[in-house]
Amino acid sequence: xxxxxxxxxxxxxxxxxxxxxAADPDPDEAMSTPRRFAGRYELRELVGIxxxxxxxxxxxxxxxRDVAVKVLHADLAKDPSVSARFRREAQxxxxxxxxxxxxxxxxxxxxxxxxxxxxxxxxxxxGPTLRDVVRERGAMTPRRAVSVIADVCEALEFSHRNGxxxxxxxxxxxxxxxxxxxxxxxxxxxxxxxDGDGGSTRTGAVMGxxxxxxxxxxxxxxxxARSDVYSVGCVLYEISTGExxxxxxxxxxxxxxxxxxxxxxxxxxxxxLTPAFDAIVAKAMAKDPDDRYQxxxxxxxxxxxxxxxxxxxxxxxxxxxxxxxxTVAETRGTVEPDGPAPExxxxxxxxxxxxxxxxxxxxVAGIVxxxxxxxxxxxxALLDVRGRTISEAIAVLHDRGLNTRVEKRVHPTVPAxxxxxxxxxxxxxxxxxxxxxxxxxxxxDRNQPAGAQLEVPDVSSLTYADAIRMLTxxxxxxxxxxxxxxxxxxxxxxxxxxxxxxxxxxxxxxxTVVMGSGPAANGP
Numbered sequence: 001x002x003x004x005x006x007x008x009x010x011x012x013x014x015x016x017x018x019x020x021x022a023a024d025p026d027p028d029e030a031m032s033t034p035r036r037f038a039g040r041y042e043l044r045e046l047v048g049i050x051x052x053x054x055x056x057x058x059x060x061x062x063x064x065r066d067v068a069v070k071v072l073h074a075d076l077a078k079d080p081s082v083s084a085r086f087r088r089e090a091q092x093x094x095x096x097x098x099x100x101x102x103x104x105x106x107x108x109x110x111x112x113x114x115x116x117x118x119x120x121x122x123x124x125x126x127g128p129t130l131r132d133v134v135r136e137r138g139a140m141t142p143r144r145a146v147s148v149i150a151d152v153c154e155a156l157e158f159s160h161r162n163g164x165x166x167x168x169x170x171x172x173x174x175x176x177x178x179x180x181x182x183x184x185x186x187x188x189x190x191x192x193x194x195d196g197d198g199g200s201t202r203t204g205a206v207m208g209x210x211x212x213x214x215x216x217x218x219x220x221x222x223x224x225a226r227s228d229v230y231s232v233g234c235v236l237y238e239i240s241t242g243e244x245x246x247x248x249x250x251x252x253x254x255x256x257x258x259x260x261x262x263x264x265x266x267x268x269x270x271x272x273l274t275p276a277f278d279a280i281v282a283k284a285m286a287k288d289p290d291d292r293y294q295x296x297x298x299x300x301x302x303x304x305x306x307x308x309x310x311x312x313x314x315x316x317x318x319x320x321x322x323x324x325x326x327t328v329a330e331t332r333g334t335v336e337p338d339g340p341a342p343e344x345x346x347x348x349x350x351x352x353x354x355x356x357x358x359x360x361x362x363x364v365a366g367i368v369x370x371x372x373x374x375x376x377x378x379x380x381a382l383l384d385v386r387g388r389t390i391s392e393a394i395a396v397l398h399d400r401g402l403n404t405r406v407e408k409r410v411h412p413t414v415p416a417x418x419x420x421x422x423x424x425x426x427x428x429x430x431x432x433x434x435x436x437x438x439x440x441x442x443x444x445d446r447n448q449p450a451g452a453q454l455e456v457p458d459v460s461s462l463t464y465a466d467a468i469r470m471l472t473x474x475x476x477x478x479x480x481x482x483x484x485x486x487x488x489x490x491x492x493x494x495x496x497x498x499x500x501x502x503x504x505x506x507x508x509x510x511x512t513v514v515m516g517s518g519p520a521a522n523g524p
Contacts, residue, residue, distance in 0.1 A: 037108070037110050038106070040061050040062045041060055041106075041119075043058045045057050052076060053070045054070075054073070055069070055070050067105060068121070070120045072119070073117075077117050090107040092164060093164070094107075096158065096159055096162060098159075099155075100183065101183065101185075102125055102175070102185040103123040104122050122185075126177065129176075130171035130175075130235065131172040133171075133176065142240060146236075146307045148176070148239065150304055152232060153232060154300055154486075155184045158487075158489075159187060163380060164381055165224065165227065165228060165381045165429075166186075169228050170212040210254040211244040211245075212235065212244075213254075213258055214226075214230035216289060219259065222428045222429075223429065224381075225295060226292050226293070226294065230292060232284060232299065233280075233281050233284025233292075234285065236280070236281055236284065240270060241269040242270070246261070246263060259287075265278050265282075276306055277306060280303065280314055280315075282314075297496055298500055301495055302315075308484075313499075380400070380429070381426075382424060382428050382436065383426065386420065386421060386458060387419060387457070387458065389417055390419065394438070402430060402434055402435070403434065403436065404435070407440070408442050409439065410441070414474070415470075418440065418441050419438055419440050422437060422438055423437040424436070452475075454474060454475045454505060454507045455474070455503070456499050456500065456503050456511065457474045459501070460493075460494055461490070461493050462494050463493065464481065471513075478509065478511065479510065480510055483516070484516065485516075486518060488519055491516050491518035492515060496514045498514065499511070
């Protein structure tokens with residue numbers, strides 16, 4: 001949730017409500033709000049105003065601590081769908097108990113107000129956003145940028161495993177405490193806002209995040225954890241170079257680039273960056289979600305390897321992919337036909353290209369508008385039931401009001417009667433009554449020859465023994481262990497594998513199982 005900055009850094013608010021920095025909010029422009037909520041939260045000062053809400057520094061009189069109170073604008077509170085989602089998303093975020101996620105303490109309606117505005121009480125984060133850091137100081141050092149984004153990935157992985165996709169990861173939604181710790185804010189607010197009546201303010205607010213929008217969001221497609229990974233790649237690019245990967249005269253122009261163009265290589269903008277760094281950004285920002293890191297945890301592993309001086313798993317292949325599209329584009333731009341075309345033929349072609357370009361921009365604008373509706377139209381993100389038994393998966397989904405049907409097929413790595421995948425995929429927004437297709441395994445093909453191509457199963461969060469058992473069941477026989485700093489919750493648990501989960505590799509390949517070693521002495 002959008003949280004105020006340090007008092008010394010000016011009065012600011014961050015959030016997906018489309019708020020911009022409000023250095024000195026004018027109290028006369030704020031809504032008329034009561035000075036005390038629920039008999040315990042005393043408002044002290046207005047610190048930010050956005051398109052969806054206003055944020056106040058307040059004092060919790062019962063627990064004697066500073067808090068941030070976000071109050072939904074009265075016109076939005078009158079919309080039952082928006083207010084319901086505002087309340088529901090706040091309640092869901094309150095369940096995300098992680099050091100890297102700004103805590104939500106309370107939510108309710110101001111009983112002393114005639115309009116009874118909705119409010120959320122949040123952790124007061126006394127520090128700047130990454131947006132403020134870049135604007136005021138320029139690019140971070142590579143090591144600091146990598147450390148910050150590694151912590152962001154840890155927070156997102158926690159939220160993803162709890163069924164919540166952020167959808168609006170951007171520098172303004174990532175804060176740093178005075179001690180330098182990372183706090184990710186505004187979980188779920190993008191969806192609550194997008195499900196409103198589509199007024200110009202709210203549409204513009206979502207469009208305002210175009211710098212960090214994944215291609216599938218721009219197309220109005222399904223959104224999952226990998227969409228957040230793409231946005232994290234954009235943030236890493238910006239805080240390490242001082243500029244976002246794409247810029248343009250309008251949000252539509254920027255969105256078009258996300259869908260159709262490759263970003264510049266980060267090291268070309270900042271000479272301190274290395275090809276290995278470029279490789280991580282390129283993998284995170286791949287156009288096709290299947291080509292990205294498949295989880296925030298996978299990206300975090302590579303970031304920590306880079307910080308520790310090791311070669312990231314993505315570097316060998318992605319470093320080439322990060323530069324070749326630019327080389328091809330530049331080469332194509334210099335190719336000339338064998339003979340000069342008549343001047344009279346050139347202009348009509350240019351006009352046709354301009355017409356096509358204009359039509360494409362309009363199409364993208366429509367796509368963006370469609371995505372605003374689709375990405376927020378469901379009640380919650382589909383939980384990941386891969387690896388569970390069929391009966392467990394059905395029970396979990398039925399408990400959430402979802403219908404199911406089961407299909408079975410041979411699978412080289414997933415044991416019989418275990419879930420291979422679902423349609424739609426985990427993390428997609430779904431509503432009660434939707435039908436989920438569960439694809440389950442009948443086990444490997446017994447006639448499969450030795451040395452066949454196998455799929456690496458997802459063993460994240462398992463113990464080492466359980467991971468080896470699952471990998472062995474999948475047909476692999478060669479393993480080695482590595483370790484990386486992790487949160488206390490992931491100590492002695494699998495962080496990732498190399499090759500990554502769901503990659504098809506030779507059955508004789510050695511699988512490196514990366515285990516969490518717990519918090520480092522100075523933090524992961």
